[in-house]
Amino acid sequence: MSAPPVITIDQIPQGEGLPLDLALDPSWLSPILEGTEVKLTAGRPARASVRLDLDGRDVILSGSLSLHVDAECVACLAPMQVELESEFQLLLEPAGKHKARPGAPDEVELSSGELDVDEYQNDRIDLARWLREQILLEVPAHPRHPEECPEPLRVEAPAPIEPTIDPRLMPLMKFAEKKE
Helix, strand or coil: CCCCCEEEHHHCCCCCCEEEEEECCHHHHHHHHCCCCCEECCCCCCEEEEEEEEECCEEEEEEEEEEEEEEECCCCCCEEEEEEEEEEEEEEEECCCCCCCCCCCCCCCCCHHHCCEEEEECCEEEHHHHHHHHHHHHCCCCCCCCCCCCCCCCCCCCCCCCCCCCHHHHHHHHHHHHHC
16 A cells, blocks of 8 residues: 655755655555545556655645546436645644743634644655545535436335224224124
């Protein structure tokens, strides 16, 4: 299983950045998709193009990914292929850069700018971690054909149910028959 590489910040040229074009290994991708409603499409290439840029000790990770998955349409239940494409940009900061102040509240409200900020550990950028996250964010929760379904799901109307008498009422029916 060949996962995307781990890059140390020393490998990123200052001012130039580090572009990488990665072929994503199906043996690495398949376990990521376990537990979702999709499976990796066999024979279709999966790619990621990433760029790492330094801003002091912060790393800007940007890129895109593309892969194909097999799914079942939630409307017609027919098998279909879905192309997952994503463009992303993350700011990665060294772990512990923003240590909690003494007496600071346990819950902190994040601003919109802080939502795309994450931490890296020990000067190592594990690309597999962030690519996995981006793939899972793109997996559709309810896959559906983009246009009208090719074969709409046909549901047969159930056969009419003949009325029957509740067996608990049978003694009353016998009583009514005797009275007539």
